[in-house]
Amino acid sequence: MPVVSRALESRWHQRKSVLNFMAAMENAVHAKSYSNIFMTYLKPEDISQLFDWGETNPHLQQLLAYIVGYYEALDRLVYQRNYGSRERAPFAFDQALWQAMTASVFLESCLFYSGFYYPLYFYGQGRLMQAGEIINLILRDESIHGLYIGNLAQERYRQFPPQLQTALYNWAVELLDRLYQEEAALAAELYDPVGLSADVQIFLRYNANKALMNLGFDPLYPSEAVNPVVLNGLNTQTKTMDNFSMKGNGYQKIRSEALQDEDFVFHRTRVSP
Numbered sequence: 001m002p003v004v005s006r007a008l009e010s011r012w013h014q015r016k017s018v019l020n021f022m023a024a025m026e027n028a029v030h031a032k033s034y035s036n037i038f039m040t041y042l043k044p045e046d047i048s049q050l051f052d053w054g055e056t057n058p059h060l061q062q063l064l065a066y067i068v069g070y071y072e073a074l075d076r077l078v079y080q081r082n083y084g085s086r087e088r089a090p091f092a093f094d095q096a097l098w099q100a101m102t103a104s105v106f107l108e109s110c111l112f113y114s115g116f117y118y119p120l121y122f123y124g125q126g127r128l129m130q131a132g133e134i135i136n137l138i139l140r141d142e143s144i145h146g147l148y149i150g151n152l153a154q155e156r157y158r159q160f161p162p163q164l165q166t167a168l169y170n171w172a173v174e175l176l177d178r179l180y181q182e183e184a185a186l187a188a189e190l191y192d193p194v195g196l197s198a199d200v201q202i203f204l205r206y207n208a209n210k211a212l213m214n215l216g217f218d219p220l221y222p223s224e225a226v227n228p229v230v231l232n233g234l235n236t237q238t239k240t241m242d243n244f245s246m247k248g249n250g251y252q253k254i255r256s257e258a259l260q261d262e263d264f265v266f267h268r269t270r271v272s273p
């Protein structure tokens, strides 16, 4: 988010502020929430082990390298634009920006989700409710992030000449496929022991299609039925606050009535001296 934000020209200050707000959600709210879940279920040594696992898992590291590579490529061009030579091939900057946005959409609309499968699987069955509620709230943010960046990407894409559009589309499909292969292998590693990896891979294809649609492209993977329990957990509609169970993530809405001109006519009674 910060890389995409600083790549936008200053006239897009409102978009920059939206992106910076989204970055703050990621860093301050989501990251803290994951830690909160970890701290609830795991001992500190288990948590360190988990971090070590992440840092050494080849699939996770490969996914990271793919995505971050496009952010870094864009960042180098941002630096050049701001402090170096302004000469560059036509569309080179916009192309790098579009690629970084596309990588971001693939991350936020697709890759994140297979990790959410397990908590959603329980949450949809009324178990691990508090962790599920946190994940559900994070998903509510993520779905908007993917849509918003996807929209910005579509706007750039429309400005490219047709030949470049075709080349970039092919690049995106190829990147998505590489990400898909890694993520499917990671899902197998994680979900085979609980017998869910085939289900998770269906979910992964479902989310890959959603990511493509966020970028304005047609879905490429077959449309398959996702486990309804998980779809239920995925539902991010606002739930009304219930006073007795203290559950819910929304505000109680009042019944309201539109103001009328007559509401401002005040009849003052005169008090005689």
Ligand SMILES: [Fe+2]
Binding pocket: 022, 026, 108, 141, 142, 145
């Ligand atoms: Fe996000």
